[in-house]
Amino acid sequence: MFNSAGVGMIATDRELRIRAWNPAAMRIFGASAAQMTGTDVASIVPQPRRQLARRLLNRALELGETNELEFQQRDERGESRELAIAITPIASDQGQTFGALICVRDITRRVRAVSALHESEKMVALGEMAGAVSHHFNNILGGVVTSVDFALAGDDDAVARQVLEKTARALARATQLMRGLLAFAEGNLSHQDQCDFSELLINLTDRTERRIANRGIVVTLELPHLPVMSVPRDALENVIENLVQNAISAMPHGGTLTIAGACHGDTLRIQVRDSGFGMTPQELQRCFEPFYRVAGNRSADPPTQARGLGLAVAFGIVRNLGGSITARSEPDRGSCFEVTIPRSLPH
Structure with a gap:
């Protein structure tokens, strides 16, 4: 089975010296068993990934772990190949590890x-x-x-x-x-006027509540007592306003809009949640693309939202602030957009 296997199979001793090398390994690496027997098995891995390979091999021997590693290798013609190896400990009937088995697959076509x-x-x-x-x-x-x-x-x-x-x-x-x-x-950070994080959320919530007073949307703010924390006013307002407008557009017949702020260690977190029509998994995957609009979204109040740029703008600004923006949603169950940014922002 070892010699007839379609994947490369290499067996080592406890010192990770090669003791067996099957024909498939010879085809993959272009070296015979006679050439490779007795050499360090980590030598089959290119230098940039070799240190990681050694760690994984040692963990197989010491902890009995099975691990996988992918890397690029050039064949005898100089062409780049994508290889994947699975490292498995070889143990005796008494459970004592005495070597490792490395199975090698050429995954170039898949990659x-x-x-x-x-x-x-x-x-x-x-x-x-x-x-x-x-x-x-x-x-x-x-x-x-x-x-x-x-x-x-x-x-x-x-x-x-x-x-x-x-x-x-x-x-x-x-x-x-x-x-x-x-x-x-x-990301648009042309204006870096600073303001307090809590003050920004309170003022923005108040403006939103007044602006949509007759839309049947209940606006709530979830904000614990936080110390004064300086944030870039224009950039963060732009992000939150675009998320808020997206939420409002998702509730043409009214609903609940929640703006939440929190601080966890060195990270500021903002959530904008709505009870609107939500998104399908396919729509969720593309919601931050410029000009992409969710099928159920027929409200188009401000120009930016009408062009399908609101979420894309928010994404770009958050990315430039060194943060991240994620979305969770289900059809007819609303959406939740969460922004995290570091308290110490890039300049």
């Missing part, structure tokens, strides 16, 4: 297939985003071009003024669109 799939998905997403950007700019600029042509064809000063005002509004929308895309890509 390349997964990589190709990810690349394909990335290109599809990029194509969708490019199409959405083109669509929005076409809508904005198309109306401007038509109006300018109409104004140039006449000599009415009042019409020319109206066209200029319309052009200014269109350019402002285009600028806002580009700022949203840049915030997603780079």
Whole structure:
């Protein structure tokens, strides 16, 4: 079985010297059993991963653990291959470990297939985003071009003024669109005015409550007594307001909106929860993509949300703050977005 196995099989003694090397291992590594017998088994692993391999091998001998490791290796033709090894202790009937068995599999095809799939998905997403950007700019600029042509064809000063005002509004929308895309890509920390964390959440909750007073949405704030902690006002307000607007849009018929803040050690945590229509697993996976909008979301109050940029902007800013943003959701059971950022923020 050892010699006829389709995977590479290598057996060692307690000193991790190779004592057996099957034909499949010879095909994978391009070396014969005679060449490899008596050598250090860790030598089959390239130098960057060799120290980790030694630790895993020693744990197999000392603790009886089974471990796996993946690494790149070049074959005799110089081509890169992806290999996976499984390290298993070899024990006697009395339970005494006297060596290790290393099984080697060539997983190059699998890794390349997964990589190709990810690349394909990335290109599809990029194509969708490019199409959405083109669509929005076409809508904005198309109306401007038509109006300018109409104004140039006449000599009415009042019409020319109206066209200029319309052009200014269109350019402002285009600028806002580009700022949203840049915030997603780079994070927008152009303004670093500081304020107290608790004060920011209290004021933002109060503004939200007044703004949606007639929408049938109950707004609550969960905030324990916290010491004064300085945070970047504009950046964090932008993040929370986008999450709040997303929650409001998910509850067109009313519901409950909860904003929660907490501090755990060196980490600040903010949650925005709603009782809205929620998201499917597929929608949840894509909710931070620019221009992606959940199917159930038919409310489009502010321009940023209408373009599907709110969550993408929040994602970009949080990433640039050195934090993370996650989402949990189920259809018809609402959503919870959680932001964590370090108390000591990057400059």
